[in-house]
Amino acid sequence: xxxxxxxxxxxxxxxxxxxxxxxxxxxxxxxxxxxxxxxxxxxxxxxxxxxxxxxxxxxxxxxxxxxxxxxxxxxxxxxxxxxxxxxxxxxxxxxxxxxxxxxxxxxxxxxxxxxxxxxxxxxxxxxxxxxxxxxxxxxxxxxxxxxxxxxxxxxxxxxxxxxxxxxxxxxx
Amino acid sequence: xxxxxxxxxxxxxxxxxxxxxxxxxxxxxxxxxxxxxxxxxxxxxxxxxxxxxxxxxxxxxxxxxxxxxxxxxxxxxxxxxxxxxxxxxxxxxxxxxxxxxxxxxxxxxxxxxxxxxxxxxxxxxxxxxxxxxxxxxxxxxxxxxxxxxxxxxxxxxxxxxxxxxxxxxxxxxxxxxxxxxxxxxxxxxxxxxxxxxxxxxxxxxxxxxxxxxxxxxxxxxxxxxxxxxxxxxxxxxxxxxxxxxxxxxxxxxxxxxxxxxxxxxxxxxxxxxxxxxxxxxxxxxxxxxxxxxxxxxxxxxxxxxxxxxxxxxxxxxxxxxxxxxxxxxxxxxxxxxxxxxxxxxx
Numbered sequence: 001x002x003x004x005x006x007x008x009x010x011x012x013x014x015x016x017x018x019x020x021x022x023x024x025x026x027x028x029x030x031x032x033x034x035x036x037x038x039x040x041x042x043x044x045x046x047x048x049x050x051x052x053x054x055x056x057x058x059x060x061x062x063x064x065x066x067x068x069x070x071x072x073x074x075x076x077x078x079x080x081x082x083x084x085x086x087x088x089x090x091x092x093x094x095x096x097x098x099x100x101x102x103x104x105x106x107x108x109x110x111x112x113x114x115x116x117x118x119x120x121x122x123x124x125x126x127x128x129x130x131x132x133x134x135x136x137x138x139x140x141x142x143x144x145x146x147x148x149x150x151x152x153x154x155x156x157x158x159x160x161x162x163x164x165x166x167x168x169x170x171x172x
Numbered sequence: 173x174x175x176x177x178x179x180x181x182x183x184x185x186x187x188x189x190x191x192x193x194x195x196x197x198x199x200x201x202x203x204x205x206x207x208x209x210x211x212x213x214x215x216x217x218x219x220x221x222x223x224x225x226x227x228x229x230x231x232x233x234x235x236x237x238x239x240x241x242x243x244x245x246x247x248x249x250x251x252x253x254x255x256x257x258x259x260x261x262x263x264x265x266x267x268x269x270x271x272x273x274x275x276x277x278x279x280x281x282x283x284x285x286x287x288x289x290x291x292x293x294x295x296x297x298x299x300x301x302x303x304x305x306x307x308x309x310x311x312x313x314x315x316x317x318x319x320x321x322x323x324x325x326x327x328x329x330x331x332x333x334x335x336x337x338x339x340x341x342x343x344x345x346x347x348x349x350x351x352x353x354x355x356x357x358x359x360x361x362x363x364x365x366x367x368x369x370x371x372x373x374x375x376x377x378x379x380x381x382x383x384x385x386x387x388x389x390x391x392x393x394x395x396x397x398x399x400x401x402x403x404x405x406x407x408x409x410x411x412x413x414x415x416x417x418x419x420x421x422x423x424x425x426x427x428x429x430x431x432x433x434x435x436x437x438x439x440x441x442x443x444x445x446x447x448x449x450x451x452x453x454x455x456x457x458x459x460x461x462x463x464x465x466x467x468x469x470x471x472x473x474x475x476x477x478x479x480x481x482x483x484x485x486x487x488x489x490x491x492x493x494x495x496x497x498x499x500x501x502x503x504x505x506x507x508x509x510x511x512x513x514x515x516x517x518x
Contacts, residue, residue, distance in 0.1 A: 020199075055510050
């Protein structure tokens with residue numbers, strides 16, 4: 001054993017590296033918060049999702065019928081959603097949605113209340129990426145307007161029904 | 173007398189000094205470098221806030237005006253007072269709901285910005301005592317991109333909104349988009365009389381072949397292609413509408429929807445005429461509108477046509493009162509003329 005108390009090469013370099021590592025960890029954890037704030041990055045996508053639902057939300061009727069590519073027209077044309085499967089929006093609705101969203105990828109969900117239970121269905125069932133954002137829009141329809149859809153409840157024409165359409169958007 | 177005695181133990185070696193020096197040098201470098209490393213990104217985020225704010229002002233606010241005579245939101249109708257010292261106004265484009273824009277306010281904003289860019293910058297808060305931003309605003313088609321912009325045009329071919337400074341080719345520029353719909357939209361969409369009962373009013377790229385046919389050059393894809401049928405010209409006679417597309421170097425000798433004895437129909441097909449099995453066929457009903465936008469675009473896409481390709485269109489029409497709604501920039505979605513406001517700030 002050497003009694004001269006010298007620091008050797010290995011100890012010197014190792015101590016410098018340990019100190020650098022400690023410094024790096026410190027900066028990463030608390031001192032520097034990256035300004036690439038996720039909300040700022042996703043803000044544009046979220047606004048686009050909200051705008052899309054606003055455009056599609058149209059209560060206008062032609063010849064007593066909603067536009068097929070509106071949220072209302074899409075819901076009243078759903079024929080088979082009772083257990084949350086086989087819910088497929090009509091082609092016109094999907095075409096209009098793709099015209100607005102262009103190269104964005106999306107998932108579309110529908111929520112409604114039936115006998116005090118909340119039901120849901122994935123109308124377009126794709127798996128969102130981690131950076132996906134969601135926007136939703138509520139649509140109120142009279143039971144009489146749902147006559148040709150799966151949501152019609154006989155004898156309850158006075159009772160309106162509320163749907164939540166949820167659009168989840170992300171860049172593929 | 174003090175004696176200094178050199179000791180040969182407890183020395184620091186050169187290696188230790190080197191290690192310490194490396195550490196200190198790195199530490200000082202990182203400490204001085206880090207504050208500036210995100211400066212550019214911070215600048216970009218600052219611009220994004222301004223672009224977002226401008227998007228909210230234009231797409232969600234109605235705007236207002238106020239003077240001694242009263243107040244209101246129809247600032248676009250007060251152009252003679254815009255620069256008066258006792259007149260206060262703010263240029264929002266909405267009609268009371270977010271994203272629901274007034275065509276007339278859009279046009280007024282375009283005129284105002286072109287007349288006095290600095291004045292608009294002040295109104296929008298983009299020019300203050302310590303900060304100054306430039307902007308460019310345009311109304312673009314939904315499929316418009318930064319590398320291939322498609323500006324919305326009105327029925328006479330004029331650009332509806334493109335105002336502000338030219339976008340610099342190299343600088344930090346924040347781009348922000350808002351999907352909107354415009355009302356009224358009759359100025360944005362060409363409505364042409366194509367019937368047989370009166371004089372035809374055709375799009376600029378069309379040639380009237382006389383009698384029952386006309387031919388056009390047509391750019392794929394179209395945003396709106398809708399035939400509105402009002403009824404027969406003469407109740408006793410047969411009626412039909414044939415819509416034929418072909419490649420630009422091809423030809424369409426005739427577009428007769430009744431070639432196979434099938435009258436009372438509207439048919440769409442691709443090739444030299446209407447075949448036995450057309451792409452689309454439906455009964456003609458008086459008072460009905462036939463939105464063929466999706467059918468036409470998917471048919472042309474299936475035929476290998478790409479965006480921007482020209483195609484030949486011939487319409488044959490017999491004994492029918494009808495108009496054609498046509499737009500290559502504005503899409504009709506859920507009954508609304510949809511486009512997007514694109515904002516650049518730098």
